[in-house]
Amino acid sequence: MRDVIFDISTAVAAPQTRCEAVLATRGLYFDAGGKRLIDGVDIGIRQGRRTMIMGANGAGKSLLLRLLHGLVAPTRGDVVWHGRPLDRAARQAQAMVFQRPVVLRRSVLANLRFALSARGIRGAERAAREAEALSRARLDHLARSPARVLSGGEQQRLTIARALACKPEMLLLDEPTASLDPASTQAIETLLTEAHRDGVTIVMVTHDAGQARRIGDDVIFLHDGRVVETGAVTRVLDAPQSDAASAWLGDRLYISRSAHSEI
Numbered sequence: 001m002r003d004v005i006f007d008i009s010t011a012v013a014a015p016q017t018r019c020e021a022v023l024a025t026r027g028l029y030f031d032a033g034g035k036r037l038i039d040g041v042d043i044g045i046r047q048g049r050r051t052m053i054m055g056a057n058g059a060g061k062s063l064l065l066r067l068l069h070g071l072v073a074p075t076r077g078d079v080v081w082h083g084r085p086l087d088r089a090a091r092q093a094q095a096m097v098f099q100r101p102v103v104l105r106r107s108v109l110a111n112l113r114f115a116l117s118a119r120g121i122r123g124a125e126r127a128a129r130e131a132e133a134l135s136r137a138r139l140d141h142l143a144r145s146p147a148r149v150l151s152g153g154e155q156q157r158l159t160i161a162r163a164l165a166c167k168p169e170m171l172l173l174d175e176p177t178a179s180l181d182p183a184s185t186q187a188i189e190t191l192l193t194e195a196h197r198d199g200v201t202i203v204m205v206t207h208d209a210g211q212a213r214r215i216g217d218d219v220i221f222l223h224d225g226r227v228v229e230t231g232a233v234t235r236v237l238d239a240p241q242s243d244a245a246s247a248w249l250g251d252r253l254y255i256s257r258s259a260h261s262e263i
């Protein structure tokens with residue numbers, strides 16, 4: 001029996017505090033290829049917090065993020081947004097950013113324009129949001145450049161600024177700085193810090209404990225598709241209570257079962 005540690009004093013809610021969560025899962029399972037990849041996940045994410053999803057390679061972090069955004073349907077269980085099932089309107093209140101920046105084959109400005117127009121934002125409001133996004137991403141000087149020729153860091157700043165221009169309530173990010181150098185990583189962290197100050201709830205997959213400390217409030221630690229520990233970043237990283245988190249932080253191999261369990 002593996003340990004499951006919940007710290008209910010923090011934002012990552014145990015079931016009894018789930019009602020405060022803006023986004024929650026209830027008995028979430030995802031099976032594929034005869035394996036259980038997400039295994040009974042029950043989490044809650046409170047508004048305005050920065051939640052880091054951490055764990056070893058293959059733990060199910062990206063899959064959980066996709067389930068939270070409705071990109072993948074669970075085998076069983078629910079994703080709940082403000083107490084109601086995640087629907088199209090709820091998904092529009094979220095924005096997702098991937099590890100590899102997804103930009104359109106057009107200029108930086110046109111990328112912003114396209115995203116805003118798709119949300120029905122036009123005219124002066126759209127122009128104001130475009131200007132704000134360019135400034136926020138520090139890309140004013142590249143507004144007319146094709147987005148595809150930008151560096152990886154610049155493209156990722158664009159995808160985040162484009163997402164934020166749509167004024168999401170929640171931003172979900174899957175290792176957005178995984179392939180970036182320290183300066184580009186810092187620029188992304190600054191963007192996310194500013195978004196958080198503006199009230200955006202952030203949920204981010206990261207492998208980087210330093211990054212979690214710098215910009216995170218809470219951690220959800222996954223192992224083999226199960227949540228084994230949650231709590232405030234400093235508590236989990238300084239004093240992990242689960243074997244899986246202790247081993248990961250100590251750079252040790254932790255195997256509680258061969259891989260994802262057979263169904």
Ligand SMILES: Nc1ncnc2c1ncn2[C@@H]1O[C@H](COP(=O)(O)OP(=O)(O)OP(=O)(O)O)[C@@H](O)[C@H]1O
Nearest residue numbers: 032033037055056057058059060061062063064072
């Ligand atoms: N839509 C899907 N259908 C089937 N299997 C999937 C799907 N998405 C992910 N998987 C599998 O689920 C497991 C967990 O993958 P996931 O990408 O979530 O891990 P991760 O924790 O994000 O790993 P990493 O740190 O290496 O990115 C993997 O074995 C992966 O192949």
